[in-house]
Amino acid sequence: MLRFAHLLDRLLYAPQRNTKLKLMADYFRSAPDPDRGIALAALAGALEVKSAKPSMIRALVMQRVDPELFGWSYDFVGDLAETTALIWPERPTNRAAPALGEIPSELDGLSAAAASEVIESWLDTLDATGRWALLKLVTGGMRVGVSARLAKTALAEAFGREVDEIEEIWHGLEPPYGELFDWLEGQSDQPDMSQRAVFRPLMLANPLEEGDLARLDLSQYVAEWKWDGIRVQIASRGGEVRLYSRTGDDISAAFPDIVDLVSFEGVLDGELLVQRDGEVAPFNDLQQRLNRKRVTRRMLQDHPAHIRLYDILFDGDEDLRSLPFTERRGRLERFLEREQPERTDLSEIVNFEDLEALEALRDACRGEQLEGLMLKRRDSVYIAGRPKGPWFKWKRDALTLDTVVMYAQRGHGKRSSFYSDFTFGAWREGEGGPELVPVGKAYSGFTDEELKRLDKWVRDNTVQRYGPVREVAHGLVVEVAFDSVHRSSRHKSGVAMRFPRFHRIRWDKPVEEADRLESLEKLIV
Amino acid sequence: MARAARRASWIRVRPEGLLVEPGGFYVDPTRAVERAVITHGHADHARPGHGAVAATPATLAIMRTRYGETPFGTGQPLAFGETISINGVSVRLVPAGHVLGSAQVVLEYKGERVVVSGDYKRRPDRTCAGFEPVPCDVFVTEATFGLPVFRHPPDEDEIATLMHSRRLFPERCHVIGTYSLGKAQRLISLIRAAGYDRPLYLHGALIPLCDLYQAHGVDLGELLPATAGEKGKPRADLSGEIVLAPPSAIADRWARRLPDPVVAMASGWMRVKQRAKQGGVELPLVISDHADWDELLQTLDDVGAPEVWVTHGREEALVHAARQKGIEAKALRLLGYEEEG
Structure with missing residues (x-):
């Protein structure tokens, strides 16, 4: 627990991404199992731990501390968990400090009162930093400036892997990720996720820069509109359906109006939009639906979600990523005819004669929820990451x-x-x-x-x-x-x-x- | 029942500070006065411009280093334990454990003993003599860290954090913000005690007082200026090295010349995360030259005074806690003492 506490403490202050990566990688390499797996889950926001309410923490500390002294201290520090961690008057205890790896399971299934007792006894075994980390853990929300993506990137760096290799299996794994660490340390093969609705890292476009246009052979490219929504991947496998953001965050829970209607098997790539009566709503409307754990019925009614599809990665369990774009496009069209998925449509191909026509189309984009144009090479295979050349985004002028x-x-x-x-x-x-x-x-x-x-x-x-x-x-x-x-x-x-x-x-x-x-x-x- | 006479009525709070009336002198006055007894060399306790000053030889030397050759009219060096009389008030200095030369002032008059402790701490410090509790009738104390959230961790743990960071970021330089008197030298001695024997690099403002400590027999190992030459160009490649600088320099323009520095700060205030974050500190080190909450309460027990006066800091909490112990307590609300921690 103490090692994890010190990691959190340093992450909190580390301003640079590289510093955070190094701190986490050092920890992942050297901390024992299952502690490091629980730490990874906590940092990636994937930890399910019985949560303690602030009122419970307050009740615990007030049993031991003079209320006036607590009040002045809280005013000075400004954070309940931190004040409690600092002020906690330890009582002598025979208990050992808890290992991070055992905290979620020990709390699992306990009543609120029993959980409160266990947490109280742990507080006596830790120092101030340890108590702070424990309270962060059980009240939810690390808030140390680490995203799930950054935690995975650190893990990849720790073991000399590509982060996309981790992304490809991530959503099929559960804390404390024993099989993941076994694979990273070379003790087993990469876990098989072919039967799971895991995230497949996306192929991204580069911005079209001055000079690129002159070099491009436009006849080799297909144009599509660039819609002002967010890029998503919808994955369905063996009855499991998930909606992922561009960075692989699972946002399924916020979009039941998409996920619950999926009956196909496969992995599709598209733009998530709010659409009313066939009209795409401004980005602001979509924003209302993002970053929510749950969604109200009213929100579903007033801000209906929709996906405009532009690529297919898997049809059933058939991996199509090595096919050229035009062939994938054909497969996508046939897939949609066959499956007729609800709340989706097909991103249209924008025809153009020449560069001049293309420029005119792009300049006309403003005000229609269009951000510009996408250019995709006809022969481009689907490669994770941002390869230079096959795909470009050509945004309207700012x-x-x-x-x-x-x-x-x-x-x-x-x-x-x-x-x-x-x-x-x-x-x-x-x-x-x-x-x-x-x-x-x-x-x-x-x-x-x-x-x-x-x-x-x-x-x-x-x-x-x-x-x-x-x-x-x-x-x-x-x-x-x-x-x-x-x-x-x-x-x-x-x-x-x-x-x-x-x-x-x-x-x-x-x-x-x-x-x-x-x-x-x-x-x- | 007749009300007991007020204790130590011969000491008064004046705008200049604490006046020992029959002696005609102040302790740590914040304005220039005729006659002063000074507990230690920090600028808010040792102002320049007094007529006669009594203090430990080290404190007088510190004042000369900071303010030039004539920081006061006459200086009266007073060794620890030596007793003098000033207009009938007996004055004796006892170690306070805060910085080099720091003293408690033990005052006796008409059978009453008052100890003005100045700033103090209780944990060991190789750079100065340790605090000695003196039983008394009235104990005058600071309360810089007078809240129960302030309980400083062991110094060795904080130094271990620093050393771990050095191993993790061997190519970066670690720059530590530290006050120039006391904290800097104590930090150096702690780093040395951890077995670190590379040269330590100093901002120019820290050099004179480190020299003074060394001259007083405090071994700080090899110290080099972090910058040299007219234009302030880096003296050497400081990658992987430890640099000490005043707090004001660490996140400002001076630090730009350092190679990708990890910005650290050694202070008791680093206990509070928001404080550290606001200061742009990446590596907070909770190292203080002041008593923490537990030490403050321990000291009240050790001196056994029936009455306590709190000079500065978070007075209300310490007054409250003292009263709970059955001690009469009041806040003096002396102005002008700073919040260095």
Whole structure:
């Protein structure tokens, strides 16, 4: 338990992805079974452990601590699990500290009262960091900045494997993953998942960059619309049906309206959308349905999900990934005719004469829930990852707006000494004349050299400090790029941008010439 | 029943600090005064500009190092255990275990004994003399870490964490934020005690006090400047090395010259995760030169004073806990003492 506690503690503070990977890989290589399997499950959000409610933790600690002292401490620390871990007055105990691997099974099946007793006795055996980790574990939610994908990547690095090899079997495995570690350590073959609805790593497209078009032989490519939804994979095998996100997260539970209707066997690739009466709804509607553990009936009714299919990886248990795209496309069309799956349709092939026609199609995309075009080589086999060449995404041009920098904040990790996170505003008519209102935040899109200059500018033009935030003089215009803009009650300006980033820094431009809020409002879809 | 006379009524709280009235001197005044007794060399306790100062020889030397040759009018060196009388008040200094030269001031007047402990800690520290409890009528204490959430882990565990991190990231440099007086030297001595004998690299602001410690017989091993030359270029390849710097430097521009540093910070405040995260610290080390909660309560038991005055820190919690022990307690709310931990 203590090793895992120290791992969590360091992950919490590690700002860099590489640091997190190294910390986890070190742990996975050296921790014993089944501890490391339970740790992997916890980090990947796959651990089912009898959960303790905050009220139970509070009740436990209040039995042992003076209420006034606890109150002052909690005010100071600000987190119940952490305060409890730090303040816990240990009583002498003969018990040994619990091994991480035995915690879920020991709690399994206990009543709340019995679980509370067990947790109390464990708290006496651990130090503050151990107690903190235990309480995180049993109250659910590690919140140490690690995604399932990152945990799997660390595991792959620890044993010199590709993360996709792990992804291919992941969803057929259960904690504490004994067979997974056996395979990684070379003691057995890769577990056989051919009869399970596991995730098959996706083939991804590269952005089409300037110059690519001139080199491409367009006659070798097929075009499709790029829809503004999220990429998903639907896998069905032996009666098991799962819906996966692009990164292999199992999102089945949030989309019963898709999953429950599947009667086919196979693995399909497509775009998840919200669609009403045959019309694709804006991305914002889909967003309402994402990141939910459960979904209400009303949500199912008002935001019906739909998948626009564009590829087939398996027909039944027949692996089609080594076929060229055009053949897979034919198989997909026949599959749909045969199976008639509900809540799906086929992504249409967009015909074009030449480059000029293609450009016109792409430029016309805005406002129709279309993000642009996809170009796929006719002979491309389905390869996991992002191979350069076979598939391109050609997004419509971003929207841009000239804004004024208003606040800056220091970044994290390598950027912790730089002011690298910027809040910018647009002009509107205030009571006392023109005033700036914040419209967004951005922290990317500039080079390292530009960042140095921005950092210096912020330090030289600070007018006020609020903790880590500096308010700066209104003296710098930044042209920001963003994908779209929509109404938002959460922002003072009433609008929110999607994926804003620096496009150009206009060191030359007078702030009075920056854009007005009305210009942004006109771009709302 | 007649009310007992107020204890130690000859000591008063004034804007300048704690005044020992019949003696005509202050203890650790935060403004310049005629006559002062100083517990230790931290800037908030040892201000420059007093007329006459009595303190341990090490504390006087620290003040000269920090403020130049004339930090006060006259300095009266007072060895541990030596008793003097200032206008009829007996004054004796006893080790406080906080930093080099740090002392408790034992005051006796008309049969009453008051101990002003300054800042102190109870755990062993090779760089200074250890705290000695002195039974007294009134014990004046700090409460920097006066909340029961502050229980510092063993120092060796924190150093082990640092060494583990070095093994995990051998190509990165570890830069540790540390106060220049006391913490830096104690940290170095702990690192040395763990068997680490490579040179340690110092930010320029730490060098004079490390030199002073070495001159007072505290062995810190080989210390080198982290930067040298007019333009502050790195002196050597610091990959894999340990660098010590003031807290203000570790996450700011000075640290940019270091090779992919793991930013560490040695402080009791690192116990609270939000504190560490706000400071951009990647490797918090809970190492403090102040008593933690358990040590504060232990000390109240050890000195056995029927009355306790709390000078600064989280006074209310310590006052509350002292009263639960049946000790009369009050917060003095002295201003001007900082929160270094």
